[in-house]
Amino acid sequence: MPPPKARRSDTDKALIEAAEAALDLLYDQYFASTALDQLLLKPQIEQAAHGVLKARLLLLAPGTIAVAADLKEANRIKDAIGQAATAQDTVIAAARLITLLARFA
Amino acid sequence: MGARRSLRKSLLISLAATLLLLGGCTKDKALALKAAAETFRDRSVSAIDNYQNLMVTGALGEAQPEAQQFQEVLAQLRAKGAQGRLTSADALAALGSIDARERQLDFVRGKLSELRTAYVAFAASLARLPEGSFLAGDAVACAAGLGVRLTRRMMDFAQASQDKPVRYQQRLSRAVGDLNRAIAAKNESDIQRAVGELIETRKAERSDNAAATAMFVGAIDAGMRTVTLAQSYGQLSVEDLLSGLNQILEIRTATLGMDSSKAMERLATFRTKLEQDPALKPILAIPLNEPIPACKGQ
Numbered sequence: 001m002p003p004p005k006a007r008r009s010d011t012d013k014a015l016i017e018a019a020e021a022a023l024d025l026l027y028d029q030y031f032a033s034t035a036l037d038q039l040l041l042k043p044q045i046e047q048a049a050h051g052v053l054k055a056r057l058l059l060l061a062p063g064t065i066a067v068a069a070d071l072k073e074a075n076r077i078k079d080a081i082g083q084a085a086t087a088q089d090t091v092i093a094a095a096r097l098i099t100l101l102a103r104f105a
Numbered sequence: 106m107g108a109r110r111s112l113r114k115s116l117l118i119s120l121a122a123t124l125l126l127l128g129g130c131t132k133d134k135a136l137a138l139k140a141a142a143e144t145f146r147d148r149s150v151s152a153i154d155n156y157q158n159l160m161v162t163g164a165l166g167e168a169q170p171e172a173q174q175f176q177e178v179l180a181q182l183r184a185k186g187a188q189g190r191l192t193s194a195d196a197l198a199a200l201g202s203i204d205a206r207e208r209q210l211d212f213v214r215g216k217l218s219e220l221r222t223a224y225v226a227f228a229a230s231l232a233r234l235p236e237g238s239f240l241a242g243d244a245v246a247c248a249a250g251l252g253v254r255l256t257r258r259m260m261d262f263a264q265a266s267q268d269k270p271v272r273y274q275q276r277l278s279r280a281v282g283d284l285n286r287a288i289a290a291k292n293e294s295d296i297q298r299a300v301g302e303l304i305e306t307r308k309a310e311r312s313d314n315a316a317a318t319a320m321f322v323g324a325i326d327a328g329m330r331t332v333t334l335a336q337s338y339g340q341l342s343v344e345d346l347l348s349g350l351n352q353i354l355e356i357r358t359a360t361l362g363m364d365s366s367k368a369m370e371r372l373a374t375f376r377t378k379l380e381q382d383p384a385l386k387p388i389l390a391i392p393l394n395e396p397i398p399a400c401k402g403q
Contacts, residue, residue: 013269023164024274031282035184039198042181046205049164049275053209056160057216059265 015066016059018074019052022097025081029090037087044094051101058104065104073100134338135235137347139228141334142248145327146228149259150221152320156262157213159271159317163310165206166275174203220258223393227251249335250397253385256328258393260379263321263372270314276306315368322368325375336384 026048030041058065066074077100080093169177181199185191230248280302287295334341379385388397 016269020272020274024278027275027278028281031278032285035180036188038177039181039185039195042201043198046165046201046209049205050209050212053160053164053213056164056269056271057213059269060262062261 009064011068011071012059012065015071015074016052016055018071018078019055019097019101022074022078022081023048023052025078026090026094026097029081029084029087033087040087040091041094044091044098047098048094048101051098051104055101055104070100070103132235133347134341135231138245138331138334138338139231139234141327141331142228142231142252145252145255145324145331146224148320148324148327149224149255152259152262152317152324153217153221155320156266156317157210157217159313161206161210161213162276162313163271163273164275165209166273166279168206169202177202220393223251223258224255227255245335245338247396249332250388250391251393252328252332252335253379253388254391254393256325256332256375257379257389259321259324259328260372260376263318263325263368266314266318266321267369267372270310271317273306273310276309277303280306318368318372322371322375325372329375329378332385 023045026041026045030038030045033041055065074097077093077096080096081090084090084093178199182191182195185195185199227248230244230251234244280299284296284299284303287299380389391397
């Protein structure tokens, strides 16, 4: 009987890092926004933070969270948030992040 | 006749004393093991509670002062209201941040509640040991089986906290936002304040992550020693058990303030010890919510 894995896969760690980097960008945009745009971004940011927390909780238990395709998608979303020109673009990109992280329930 | 009665009496006294002594020994041993299990439970539950706070603070920041919350909600609703009639949805969006931290904390707490309960159940399984029972030996063996796996879960937590330390994301971005505004306004004192806050954020992040890892390692240490005591419960003397308990109680002093590399060194030592023990290794693969085969029906 093989012992449980001692170390988490690099993909899992990289996924959390990409999701956190995307959340960093969301917060950066929030704190740089007007009060009106902040109101638009607020609910999305809380949901994205919730997704990051959920993924982090999975890191605490043995098993695998993500595959390479998930990581690719997380990086694409991070880029989309970074390139968002308006608060509405950010909301759309944040929704993609929330959907991706919801997969890892 | 009197001499025979006296001899019989002294024999009875001596037998009673021996029995009392034996009974006392068993009870003392049981009390020592019970105390060790309770210490392991308390350390583990504290380490979990501390870590869940750390994770939520990382993602959502510290609880905001009420005045700051009010100003934020006011500014957002005023801006939206200037565009047209406000709706309940606008109000809910603005108010969302007020209890976001509590909501997420409840979520994380809920996710970890089963695990927390397992540590409580572990200590509870030995709670009646000092009262004496024909099944006491079985209870100790079964508790050792659960204790090994609970110790292993603390190792998973310690490893995760070390591999991927929590970042104070919201706090850092807030300080960056303040810094950008201060630079744009050419306000030197605000620039310095914001840079100071950035440095403080990084320092807090490092020390809070190190403290979390040290708490996990302290719990692991208590778990390893408790399991060792339980495994050799039958062979150990009261003195051995009390000395083992004493070591467990001294762990807190030894682990608090321990730097990360030292904590990880200890973690690696514990992991090797646990995973290479031929008696414990097969138990590690059994899920926490399943009893070890010898304990089914207990």
